[in-house]
Amino acid sequence: MARFEPKASPLTEPFWDATRDKKLLVQWCPDCDAGVYWPRVHCPRCLGGDLGWKEASGRGSVYSFSVMHVAGNPMMADRVPYVIGLVDLDEGVRIATNIVGCEPAAVRVAMAVAVTWETMSDGRNLPLFEPA
Amino acid sequence: MSPATGGRSEDDPAGVRGKASIVGVADAVSPTGKLDLHGRELEVSVVREALGDAGLTLADVDGVCCATGMMASVELAEYLGIRPRWTDSTMTGGSSFEIHVEHAACAIAAGQADTVLIVYAATPRSRGQDMAQMASAMSGGGQMPMVEWDIPYGFGIPAASYSLAATRHMAEFGTTPEQLAAISVSTRAWASKNPQARFQDPISVDDVLASPYVAEPLHKLECCLVTDGAGAVIVSRTDRARHLAKPPVAVLGVGTAHTHGMSISQMPDLCTTAAAVSGPRAFAMAGLAPEDVDVLETYDSFTITVLLALEDLGFCKKGDGGAFVAEGALGPGGSLPTNTNGGGLSYTHPGMYGIFPLVEATRQLRGEVGNGRQVGGANVAVAHGCGGVLSATSTVVLGREEVL
Numbered sequence: 001m002a003r004f005e006p007k008a009s010p011l012t013e014p015f016w017d018a019t020r021d022k023k024l025l026v027q028w029c030p031d032c033d034a035g036v037y038w039p040r041v042h043c044p045r046c047l048g049g050d051l052g053w054k055e056a057s058g059r060g061s062v063y064s065f066s067v068m069h070v071a072g073n074p075m076m077a078d079r080v081p082y083v084i085g086l087v088d089l090d091e092g093v094r095i096a097t098n099i100v101g102c103e104p105a106a107v108r109v110a111m112a113v114a115v116t117w118e119t120m121s122d123g124r125n126l127p128l129f130e131p132a
Numbered sequence: 133m134s135p136a137t138g139g140r141s142e143d144d145p146a147g148v149r150g151k152a153s154i155v156g157v158a159d160a161v162s163p164t165g166k167l168d169l170h171g172r173e174l175e176v177s178v179v180r181e182a183l184g185d186a187g188l189t190l191a192d193v194d195g196v197c198c199a200t201g202m203m204a205s206v207e208l209a210e211y212l213g214i215r216p217r218w219t220d221s222t223m224t225g226g227s228s229f230e231i232h233v234e235h236a237a238c239a240i241a242a243g244q245a246d247t248v249l250i251v252y253a254a255t256p257r258s259r260g261q262d263m264a265q266m267a268s269a270m271s272g273g274g275q276m277p278m279v280e281w282d283i284p285y286g287f288g289i290p291a292a293s294y295s296l297a298a299t300r301h302m303a304e305f306g307t308t309p310e311q312l313a314a315i316s317v318s319t320r321a322w323a324s325k326n327p328q329a330r331f332q333d334p335i336s337v338d339d340v341l342a343s344p345y346v347a348e349p350l351h352k353l354e355c356c357l358v359t360d361g362a363g364a365v366i367v368s369r370t371d372r373a374r375h376l377a378k379p380p381v382a383v384l385g386v387g388t389a390h391t392h393g394m395s396i397s398q399m400p401d402l403c404t405t406a407a408a409v410s411g412p413r414a415f416a417m418a419g420l421a422p423e424d425v426d427v428l429e430t431y432d433s434f435t436i437t438v439l440l441a442l443e444d445l446g447f448c449k450k451g452d453g454g455a456f457v458a459e460g461a462l463g464p465g466g467s468l469p470t471n472t473n474g475g476g477l478s479y480t481h482p483g484m485y486g487i488f489p490l491v492e493a494t495r496q497l498r499g500e501v502g503n504g505r506q507v508g509g510a511n512v513a514v515a516h517g518c519g520g521v522l523s524a525t526s527t528v529v530l531g532r533e534e535v536l
Contacts, residue, residue, distance in 0.1 A: 006280040037397070038281045064303070064402055066295035067348040073288030084285055084292055084347075086397055096282045096397040109303035126284055 004075045005120045012039050014053050019125040022117050026091050028054040037093035058115035059132060060089040067104040083107055087129050101130025143416035144385075150536045152237040153373040153380035155247075156186025156366035157491040161480040165257045165330045165359035172211050174253040174362045179212065182364035187377030188247065190214055193366075195245035197232035199223040199252060199484065208251060218245035224390065225519025226431055228252075229365065229486040230526035233515075234386035236367040246369055250490075253362035254482035278395045290433060291355055293396035293521035295347035298436040300402040302349060304451065307439070309349055311454030313340035315435040316353050316477055318463030323474025325464070325505040330357050331478045354435040356476035356485065363487035365494070374533075381497045382536055384512075385418030385529035387411065396521050403451075406525040407444035407516065414514075414527035415446070420535075422446040426510040427496045428468055429489030431518040432475040438462075441516055445527065469507045472496060486517035490528065497532050511535050 008016040018025045027036040029043035029051055042049050065085035071077040072084065083099040085107070099107050101116060112132040117125035140147040158181035160167060160174060169177055183189060195218035198204040204221035220235050222228055229250055236248035278287065287293065301307045317337055323329035335353065343352040373380035389409035392398035415421055422445060430441045439453040447468060448456040462470035471477070473492040476485040493513035495501050512535055515528045 003286070004283050006284050009280075012280065038277050038395070064296040064300040066292060066299055066350075067345070068286055068292060068295075069345040069347065070289065070291070072286040072292040072347075073283055076286035076288075079286065082286055084287060084296070086296060086402075094397055096285055096287060096395070098285050109299065128285075 195248035227517030323478035387413030
C-alpha cells in the first residue's frame, strides 16, 4: 500500500514543488533570521508575515526516534517495522520524518543524518533521512 | 505559607483555594472492558449516581462541563433538561476534566455558579475503534498540520509520539526499559485490588518486557487500554458541601498549561511537559508541596507519561524518574501510592482518562475505598491530567477539610 500522500495548500505548495527537484526548503523569517517548521502564515517568534523559503543543507541529527512495530496509521501496515524520527536540521528546525538506509537497530539519538527522497505517485518526493 | 480558606495571596490572588469542593463522584467501568449502556444513556446513569453520592438533585445543578460534542456542555444540558447559568465545553483531550474542575472552582469562588456537573462517557471497545476516524481525518487532507507533516511518515497512533519521548529520556538520563516497566507493575498491583479493573492479574517487569513492542521502547503492557467507561464529578460550594451526604473534598490548588497541539515535532523539549508549569502553580495556590501529597492519581496513557509527570510535578528531580519508580514507590506500600484504581494501564481508558483520577482521588480522601486499596490517613491528593500527545496538562490539588 502507498503511504499517505499529503495534499499541498497554497501556503505549502512551494515546499512540495521543490521536492520535485529534490530540494528541501525551510520557511524562513528574514526579521528573526530563523526557520519556521511546519509552515505558517506568520513567524511564531515575531508574528511577522514576511516569510520566505530557504533551501536547507539537508543535514541534521536525530533528536529522537522510534521503531514502529504497530503501524501508526493503516497505510503503513505493510511497512512495519519502520523508524519514525524527529530530526534537528542544521538550519535550526525540528522535523518529523523517517530514518531509512540502515537497520532500525542501528539508529541512535544524536546520529548525523542527511536527506534522501522517496518518490510519490505524482512526482513529488517525500524527504526522509539516512545516516550521513 | 498556607493561606486560610477564602484568603488571598500572591499565589491565589482571587482567593479560589478551598472555596469549592468535590461533593459527588461516579464511575462506570467493567472488568470485561465493555458496558451495556452508550452515549447519553451512559452519561445519565453516571450523573444519577454522582448526584446520589452527593445527596443532591438535578435541580441543584447550575453549571455544566462536558468535552464531547459540537457544543458539548450545551447539548448535554439540553438532553438532561436543565438550564445552567454557567457552562464550559473546554476540550483539551485527556486533561479536559481537570480543567473543568479548575474552571468550576474559579466560577464558584466568583459566585458565578454554585454546583457544577462534569460528565464524560465513551464506549470505544463496544462501538468500534477510532482508526476509522483517523482515516477520515486523513482523507480531509491538509486540514490539521499533522495530517500534512506527520501522518505521511507513519505517525498517527498516540504510542508513536510518546515513544519518541521515552527514547529521548533514555538517551538524556539513562532511564532503562526495566525502570519504565516498573510503572506498569506497580499500577497492576493496585488493579489487582480493584474488582472493576480490566486486568487484575499481577505482572512482573519480565512480563512487561516480554510483551510485544508497539513503538520502541514502549511495549504493549506499557500502553493504556481501550475500554468503555464513564465518570461524573460534582463540584459545589465548600460552605454548603459540609451539609451534604459525604465529607467534602476541597479543591486547594489548580493549574493548567500547554506546550503544543497534536504534532509532537512542535513540543519544545520531549523530556519536559507542561506539568512543569501547571504543577508548581497548583501547589503554590494550595500552599502545599509534593512532599505533602499522600496519593497521586496521574494520567497514564503510557508509562513514560507517568515518569515525566513525576519529574515535572516535582516528586523527584528531572532525570531521576527512573530510579524513583524502580523500587516500587508507586505501588501498594510505596512512598507515593499512585494510580490506586489501576490507572489507564490496567483499570480503564476510554480515550480521555482524566475524569477517573478525580473520582479515585476523591474516594481516597473520603477513606471509602475497599479491598485493601485505601491509602491510610490520606489527607492530600493530586489529580493530574495530560491531553493530546504530552500537550496539555492540568493539575488539581485536593484535600480533606482538615487541610483547609
